[in-house]
Amino acid sequence: MTEEYNDSDLEKMLKDIYKPETASPQFKERLRRQLVEAASRPAPRPLWFRPMVWAPVAAAVALGLIAYFAVASLTSTHTVRSGSLAVWVTDAPGEVQTLDVTVSEIQVHRAGDDSASDDGWITVISQPVTFDLIALRDVQELLGEEELDPGHYTQVRLIVDNVTVNDEIEAEIKLPSGELKVVGQFEIKADCTTALTLDFDAEASLQYTGEGKAVFQPVVKPIIGEPCQEATTPD
Amino acid sequence: MTSTKTGTRPQEVDLVRRLHRNDPSAIEELYTTYFDRLYSLVYNQVDRDRSTAEDIVQDTFLAAVRSSKRFRGQSSTYTWLCSIAYHKVADFYRRKASEAKHIDRSFNVDALESGEQQAERVPYTNPTDSIDTAAVVQQALARLPWDYRQVLILKYVDELPVLEICKIMRRSPKSVEGLLSRARRALKENLPAWGE
Numbered sequence: 001m002t003e004e005y006n007d008s009d010l011e012k013m014l015k016d017i018y019k020p021e022t023a024s025p026q027f028k029e030r031l032r033r034q035l036v037e038a039a040s041r042p043a044p045r046p047l048w049f050r051p052m053v054w055a056p057v058a059a060a061v062a063l064g065l066i067a068y069f070a071v072a073s074l075t076s077t078h079t080v081r082s083g084s085l086a087v088w089v090t091d092a093p094g095e096v097q098t099l100d101v102t103v104s105e106i107q108v109h110r111a112g113d114d115s116a117s118d119d120g121w122i123t124v125i126s127q128p129v130t131f132d133l134i135a136l137r138d139v140q141e142l143l144g145e146e147e148l149d150p151g152h153y154t155q156v157r158l159i160v161d162n163v164t165v166n167d168e169i170e171a172e173i174k175l176p177s178g179e180l181k182v183v184g185q186f187e188i189k190a191d192c193t194t195a196l197t198l199d200f201d202a203e204a205s206l207q208y209t210g211e212g213k214a215v216f217q218p219v220v221k222p223i224i225g226e227p228c229q230e231a232t233t234p235d
Numbered sequence: 236m237t238s239t240k241t242g243t244r245p246q247e248v249d250l251v252r253r254l255h256r257n258d259p260s261a262i263e264e265l266y267t268t269y270f271d272r273l274y275s276l277v278y279n280q281v282d283r284d285r286s287t288a289e290d291i292v293q294d295t296f297l298a299a300v301r302s303s304k305r306f307r308g309q310s311s312t313y314t315w316l317c318s319i320a321y322h323k324v325a326d327f328y329r330r331k332a333s334e335a336k337h338i339d340r341s342f343n344v345d346a347l348e349s350g351e352q353q354a355e356r357v358p359y360t361n362p363t364d365s366i367d368t369a370a371v372v373q374q375a376l377a378r379l380p381w382d383y384r385q386v387l388i389l390k391y392v393d394e395l396p397v398l399e400i401c402k403i404m405r406r407s408p409k410s411v412e413g414l415l416s417r418a419r420r421a422l423k424e425n426l427p428a429w430g431e
């Protein structure tokens with residue numbers, strides 16, 4: 001007779017494998033010193049006051065949408081499959097110290113659902129997320145993830161709430177109703193991962209006025225991956 | 236789960252307030268309170284690779300110090316640190332995947348779902364008692380997608396509530412529950428059958 005593993009079996013197995021681990025004293029001490037140094041370091045002079053320094057600002061930002069579909073039920077009692085959507089962000093080199101972008105909502109539009117009560121727009125992220133594009137240099141950050149139904153999707157809509165440069169300058173957001181719509185067709189297939197990366201051109205997105213004000217008008221290029229592929233960092 | 240204590244809510248509120256002021260004692264407290272538990276978590280998240288764990292923990296604390304002014308205390312301090320670390324762990328796995336010329340089939344969810352690996356299942360003694368359990372379970376875990384392993388570690392090893400996992404992974408409760416369910420099912424399918 002074959003028995004099924006129950007959750008407590010799994011928990012015990014996992015705890016046996018993933019035991020608590022202690023760091024080496026050398027590493028602990030090294031990190032402690034680094035943190036003390038970081039804390040005592042004075043805040044650098046905002047580049048905002050040195051326009052010649054940040055004039056050639058160049059940054060690239062990517063928001064990725066990764067849709068993960070639920071693993072097909074391996075039992076005979078098959079249920080409707082769903083997937084999940086993950087939003088990633090990354091950056092590119094630039095001389096602005098911080099560029100915090102707050103997105104309060106991200107939605108995707110499913111083709112053929114225009115007559116639905118929500119006009120086919122599905123909210124995938126509903127919690128405000130703030131990310132610093134500059135701190136994300138050469139890396140990506142997951143903004144959020146949500147399940148989605150399989151289908152053909154045609155647009156992504158981001159509600160951009162706030163953009164702050166160097167922790168102090170709130171940039172004016174130039175978007176109709178604060179919404180950024182990106183047209184990009186992608187498929188969500190059952191049991192597969194589809195990656196959609198929105199490549200922000202920060203250099204083109206962030207402009208400065210002669211009065212020392214910043215204007216954020218996103219320039220975005222969608223990069224669509226093949227189904228079942230991981231998201232990749234834009235070049 | 237490690238026994239490292241974390242602060243009570245009032246202590247955490249005070250810690251956040253002091254972090255916002257860039258108080259060096261707050262950073263020291265952040266480090267001494269959370270280092271051990273976070274290190275252990277990250278070490279397991281990166282498949283017990285000490286060097287990678289050190290890099291990620293270091294980057295996490297430095298990022299936390301840099302971005303502490305933006306932490307509003309809406310989650311626990313430990314959850315906040317875990318969230319920063321989780322994204323760095325995700326970056327690690329993504330870089331690892333892109334560096335590889337091809338994705339190992341053992342990471343392929345399709346293979347898990349198609350039941351190909353079920354064919355390898357053989358009768359086995361109770362795995363929770365066997366001395367070979369560790370190797371068998373490790374093999375089964377290695378076949379899982381990385382995010383399946385992450386959610387299992389957060390839930391069963393670090394014993395975090397689903398709502399905290401939601402904040403770390405930035406997923407909805409429904410999404411985390413679904414991921415957990417799929418991860419448990421995939422792990423069970425990858426383990427050898429056991430019976431009398």
